[in-house]
Amino acid sequence: MECPFCAIVAGRQPCLRVMEDGEVVAFLDRRPLFPGHVLVIPRRHAQTLTDLTAQETGPFFLRVRRLAGAVERGMAAAGTFVAVNNRVSQSVPHLHVHIVPRERRDGLRGFFWPRHPYPDEEHARRAAARVRAALDSPPGPDG
Template sequence: MVCSFCDLITRPDDLGIVDVGADTAALLDHAPVFFGHALVVPIVHVEHLLVAPSELAAMIMVRTQEVARAAMLAYHADGILTVTNSIISQSVPHLHIHVIPRRRGDGLRGFLWPRRRYPTDATLADHRNALGLG
């Protein structure tokens, strides 16, 4: 199977490529939520965040921060939405972080909804304990 991101990274003259570095690339999303919507991807093929080596995940987040700062300036954004999918809703099976410039009142709604509260403190504690990180 040919990965569209791996293929794109090898074509430095493609208009969708913002930057290709030693470890990561920044690409414009071909169907942006808002103009300037970029993707940060590792150069090496990694399917999703859950299987990425920790060092690579850290490098991707540093590059995501740089792209987010650039997008804030370039698009006079009020904020940035950064998001990644792992497995479900991942249209390209290559790790990528979406960097989406946002403005107050831009109309983006329902992306992470519906949301609800834990009904009881006991339910909250059960879910905290289920993650088992502490």
């Protein structure tokens, strides 16, 4: 079965495009949190953020940055929420960045889920050490 976002890139799946160039296609989300909710996808199929090459990452996020400003201005929003899911909660297995216009007291809370603080400073230090160690180790088969 074809990736639905690859079908959008190829023009085989309709969408309301707001921008496209050689790097990205940006279009309105079909199930928006608020009007003006945009998805930005790379033209090349990449399942997650870690599947983008180093050369693709900068140009991709330059477009995300530009679109975040356009959503804010175009929707007369107080700000935007910019988010990426990698695998978990990723409804379509093609990298996509959500740009959601926001207003104060718009009903969305934090990151949409409960926070889980560290029980103490030692747990936080161990988590930081694990991430630092992973930076120095080669990526696994999934990136």
